[in-house]
Amino acid sequence: MVVFKKVKFFELVFTDPEKVYCGGEKVTGKVMVEVAEVTRVTKVKLLACGVAKVVWSSGAQNCKQEMEYLRVEDTLQMEDQPSDSDGSVILRPGNRYEYKFGFELPQGPLGSTFKGKYGSVKYWVKAFLERPSFPALEVQKKFQVVDLVDVGTPDLTCPVSGKKHKKMTCMFIPDGHITMSASINRKGFCQGDEICISADFENTCSRIVVPKAAIIAKHTYLANGQTKVFTQKLCSVRGGHIISGMTDSWRGKSIRVPKIKPSLLGCHILRVEYSLLVYVSVPGAKKVILDLPLVIGTSSSGLSSRSSSMASQASSEMSWLDLNIPGTPEAPPCYLDIVREDHRIESPTAPLIDELDNICDSPIFMYAPEFKFMPPPTYTEVDANKNTSVQ
Incomplete structure (x- = not known):
């Protein structure tokens, strides 16, 4: 006014x-x-x-x-x-x-x-x-x-897969390899959807490794021929430890898409992209990373996309069904709520994951949780003469 x-x-x-x-x-x-x-x-x-x-x-x-x-x-x-x-x-x-x-x-x-x-x-x-x-x-x-992004289109309902093989060394001495392959049933998802991950891991190095997966947001700014890139880890899941000479498989492992804005891909100076990183944490070495691109949309006209969304609807506390109605989309959150200053980088996403993995994943050294014993309760002692003293 x-x-x-x-x-x-x-x-x-x-x-x-x-x-x-x-x-x-x-x-x-x-x-x-x-x-x-x-x-x-x-x-x-x-x-x-x-x-x-x-x-x-x-x-x-x-x-x-x-x-x-x-x-x-x-x-x-x-x-x-x-x-x-x-x-x-x-x-x-x-x-x-x-x-x-x-x-x-x-x-x-x-x-x-x-x-x-x-x-x-x-x-x-x-x-x-x-x-x-x-x-x-x-x-x-x-x-x-909001720019409507239909994740039910043919190019976004196709499976996405990848494979990675990396030879490991220890003090410049060959130390086996890490092999991983992963796939998801489609590329496009809406917020609240469950992403089902199928993956296989093989560890022949002498160290114990841990497989993980995370949804990553990547913001790219372009101006005057220069580029600024910000990445942010939104959510993650992890598997069990894989000892030397063993393999592990994920069947039914899933990660839920959090409440985020849709992908912004049509702007020439500003892009918002998402990806699913499946990676293996290796003590004393860089992580082995497999990047599967994602497109986060606002609606799903495809049957497979809709059925997957319905599966996660019952257990979701957030109301995201309005996003499937093109006439009344929900206002997504501000990107400042997602990207924080201390997570910006000017390089690929691998160093960021090192920064955010705060769980002890180096079982070369035995790790025992700290137990805190409760103090003994107060009690009473009654002697033969019926005299009571309280401690």
Whole structure:
């Protein structure tokens, strides 16, 4: 709300303030004006914008890039208010005047609303109130947009698999190898879905290793030919220890997709990607990592995707079913809630996993949990003379 001299009230209100819009939908609302004294208004203009922006400082150089998704300009009129030949109107105190507006979002791909450390995708509507001999007043309101990603398309329902073989050394002496293969039944998932992992591990080195899996978010910012990359480990599962000369298999091991925003892949300056890392922790050596790409979507038209989602629905405490209704998508969380400053890196994701694995995975040295014994309870002693002393 804006208050300025003759103008008592100036505000922009959406018809549905909590709505999250998709491409092709209509954004509607009204601009409300109330004056303290008789005021002539020449124009009420509307500007709607959607812009992706990336900016950061690299030494003395400022890296900055923008990409426009939406730009709509319009001049608003009141249906029941007579206007002069020049289009101006007279507003009188005691009345609240309303200027209605409405515009359609483009059908093409739109970047979902995003807020990160060095970039953002924002959508807003701004109204301007123009009067003779006075500076224009303006008021602005943001609205949320989500780009629908259907994970039921053929390219996202295909299985994803990979295999990794790494020779190990100990003090530059050959020390066997680690072999792993993993697969998931499809590439596209929605939040709340269970990702079922099939994997096989073989350990012929002298050390005891631990297999794990994690969902990783990767944010990429591009500006002036330079790139900033942030990664974040969202959730993980682990298997049992594999001793030297033994193998292990995962059948039915699963990991649930947390509450996150969909993948952002259509923007040239800002990308949000996800992947499932299946990896083996090796004491005294780098992890053996297998990267399986994921696409996190907002809806699933495919039967296999929907049936998998239904399996995880009963045990999920979060309400994610609204995401399967294209007309009423749920506003996902802010990316700042996911990416923290202390997890940013400028290199591949392997060092990040070292940072976040805080469980003792080096059974070369025996590890025994610490037990804390409870103190003895208070008690009474009764002697033969019936005299009681309490300790």
